[in-house]
Amino acid sequence: MPRTPREVGKQVQEAVNEQVRDLPLHAARLAMFGVGRTLLLTDRVTKDYKDLRGGELRPVLDRLLGDAERITHRVGARLEGTPVGRVIELVAPKPAPAPKETPVARPPRAAESNGTGEISVGKPARPATVPPPAPQPEADRLEPVAAPEPAPAEPEEIPAETLELIDAVVEEIIEPEPVPAATALTEADLPVPNYGELTHASIRARLRKLTAGQVEMLREYEAAHAARAALITMYDNRLAKLAQQG
Secondary structure, eight states, X not given: OXXXXXXXXXXXXXXXXXXXXXXXXXXXXXXXXXXHHHHHHHHHHHHHHXXXXXXXXXXXXXXXXXXXXXXXXXXXXXXXXXXXHHHHHHHSOOOOOOOOOOOOOOOOOOOEEOSSSOEESSSOOOOOOOOOOOOOOTTTOOOOOOOOOOOOOOOOOOOHHHHHHHHHXXXXXXXXXXXXXXXXXXXXXXXXXXXXXXXXXXXXXXXGGOOHHHHHHHHHHHHHTTOOHHHHHHHHHHHHHHHHHO
C-alpha cells in the first residue's frame, strides 16, 4: 500500500530530528580528535627537540625517514594512473618481487647396519671417526689470493621511445598559454577628439580633466606617431604630478 505524503513528511521530519540530536555528539568527537592530534604533534616535536639537544641525531633522522616514506607511498597511490604517475613509473620502475623459496623434499632415511649384522631402522647412525689431516709443508701452502674488485656498473641508458613518451606527457601537462597580440592605438581611441588638429596649448588645457590612464594613452600615441618632445615632456610631468596627488 503506497504511503501518503503526510506519512512520508513525518518520516523525513523524524530522520532530520534524529540527525540534529546527533550534531553535538559529532562536534564533540571532532574536537576531541583535533585535540588528540595536536597533543601527538606537540609530543613528537618535544621529543625531537630533546634528542637534538642531547646529540642523538639518529632517532630523529629515522622518524623523519619513516614519515617521508609514508608520504611518498600516499602520494604514489594518488598519482597512480595519472600522466605524472606514468612518467614516474618509466623513470623509476618498481622493483620486482623477490622469488619465493621452494621447499626441498628430504630423501627417506635408508636402513643402517649397527655392525653386528642387524639392520637398525629409525636409529641415528654413529658418526664415523675421521682422521685429522696431515700437516702440509710450508712450500705447499698457498696464500689466499684477493678476489678482483668488480667493475662499477654503467648507468642504464633510457630508450628513445621512453624519452619521446616523457616529452609528450610533459607537453600535455604544461601547455603554453597563448599571448594576446598587442593592438596599436588609433586616433579614434584617444580620449581627446581631433587630437591631430589640436595645438600644444589646446592639449595642455584639456589635460586637467584626464586621468592618469588617459594621459598615458596620449603619451603612448604621441611617442608612436609624431614624437614631439615638448608634448612627451608635458605628459611625463602630468603623470608625475598625478602620482604625487594619488
